[in-house]
Amino acid sequence: MRWENLALESEHSRADAALFGADAVTTRTFDTPEFRGITFHEIRARSIINRVPGASRMPFEWTVNPYRGCSHACVYCFARKTHSYLDLDTGLGFDSQIVVKVNAPELLRRQLGSRRWLGEHIAMGTNVDCYQRAEGRYRLMPGIIGALRDHANPFSILTKGTLILRDLELLKQAAAVTDVGISVSVGFTDAELWRTVEPGTPAPERRLEVVRTLGEHGIGCGVLMAPVIPFLSDSPAQLRATVRAIAAAGATSVTPLVLHLRPGAREWFMAWLERHHSYLVRRYERLYADGAYAPKWYQRRITRQVHELAEEYGIGPTRAGMPRRIREPEAAEQLTEPQMTEPVQLSLI
Numbered sequence: 221m222r223w224e225n226l227a228l229e230s231e232h233s234r235a236d237a238a239l240f241g242a243d244a245v246t247t248r249t250f251d252t253p254e255f256r257g258i259t260f261h262e263i264r265a266r267s268i269i270n271r272v273p274g275a276s277r278m279p280f281e282w283t284v285n286p287y288r289g290c291s292h293a294c295v296y297c298f299a300r301k302t303h304s305y306l307d308l309d310t311g312l313g314f315d316s317q318i319v320v321k322v323n324a325p326e327l328l329r330r331q332l333g334s335r336r337w338l339g340e341h342i343a344m345g346t347n348v349d350c351y352q353r354a355e356g357r358y359r360l361m362p363g364i365i366g367a368l369r370d371h372a373n374p375f376s377i378l379t380k381g382t383l384i385l386r387d388l389e390l391l392k393q394a395a396a397v398t399d400v401g402i403s404v405s406v407g408f409t410d411a412e413l414w415r416t417v418e419p420g421t422p423a424p425e426r427r428l429e430v431v432r433t434l435g436e437h438g439i440g441c442g443v444l445m446a447p448v449i450p451f452l453s454d455s456p457a458q459l460r461a462t463v464r465a466i467a468a469a470g471a472t473s474v475t476p477l478v479l480h481l482r483p484g485a486r487e488w489f490m491a492w493l494e495r496h497h498s499y500l501v502r503r504y505e506r507l508y509a510d511g512a513y514a515p516k517w518y519q520r521r522i523t524r525q526v527h528e529l530a531e532e533y534g535i536g537p538t539r540a541g542m543p544r545r546i547r548e549p550e551a552a553e554q555l556t557e558p559q560m561t562e563p564v565q566l567s568l569i
């Protein structure tokens with residue numbers, strides 16, 4: 221690891237160089253089944269509120285990320301690339317070499333109290349999951365949420381981690397004094413696909429339980445339906461099954477996002493595709509021939525389909541946490557095997 225010699229070849233590495241110092245790294249492993257094979261690099265960060273680069277497509281300006289790397293190990297994770305800025309491997313290394321900013325809560329409290337801080341919205345879970353398994357041990361989020369609550373600072377959290385329910389009381393306290401937005405990421409409900417492509421995450425139905433529980437406690441929760449994986453989770457029946465489950469959980473919104481494959485994630489994902497669905501490799505090369513994103517026509521089609529389904533199932537803010545009567549799926553909707561996209565669309569790829 222080149223904590224002390226971070227080359228200044230990118231904005232990210234400049235930020236990393238400012239955050240970490242070689243003398244601040246303590247490396248630990250824990251011999252419990254939960255953490256077997258995972259190495260934790262504890263650091264004392266120099267700054268915890270990060271500004272998102274101006275050119276970013278993200279709809280937020282400030283983020284807090286107490287961890288780097290993520291044991292949820294989603295094959296497609298776009299944050300894999302950021303591990304290379306630390307001279308860490310973007311494949312297995314990203315899943316198992318976790319950087320922990322152990323002073324994140326105290327540092328955040330200090331920065332929130334600074335006269336220069338204007339109380340803007342802070343987004344969390346935007347790089348890696350702040351409720352990944354490490355959080356069960358390091359318990360950084362209670363201190364972080366507590367600091368945000370005490371400063372009535374608006375914030376949002378995006379997660380796949382059911383551990384967020386541990387902090388339910390704190391979230392309720394924060395929501396009483398400021399704007400709190402919670403989103404859970406559930407791209408599909410196919411159990412077979414989940415086991416191979418998101419191997420370290422809680423199952424989709426457990427994540428939807430989080431949505432339900434938050435709603436029951438008055439905290440509306442949206443679902444980021446991400447990623448929709450071309451040819452593996454995008455059939456009409458699969459989209460319907462997923463939106464239907466999201467609606468049944470009482471989500472306040474559903475936002476679809478098609479898989480994107482930036483460098484770092486792309487190589488790892490394509491190797492996975494070759495192992496598990498080799499018949500799709502050529503089609504992916506064609507679909508993503510122009511870069512990291514699927515063609516606009518494809519993205520638009522998925523968005524339209526999901527929005528129509530959301531409308532059909534009545535997903536919306538006024539229904540947060542309310543049980544929904546969802547009609548039983550018809551036989552054609554109960555498909556769990558990956559379905560091929562309609563032939564008419566294949567010809568367009």
Ligand code: SF4
Nearest residue numbers: 290292294297348349
């Ligand atoms: S949970 Fe999020 S941050 Fe973690 S590996 Fe999956 S996509 Fe990446």
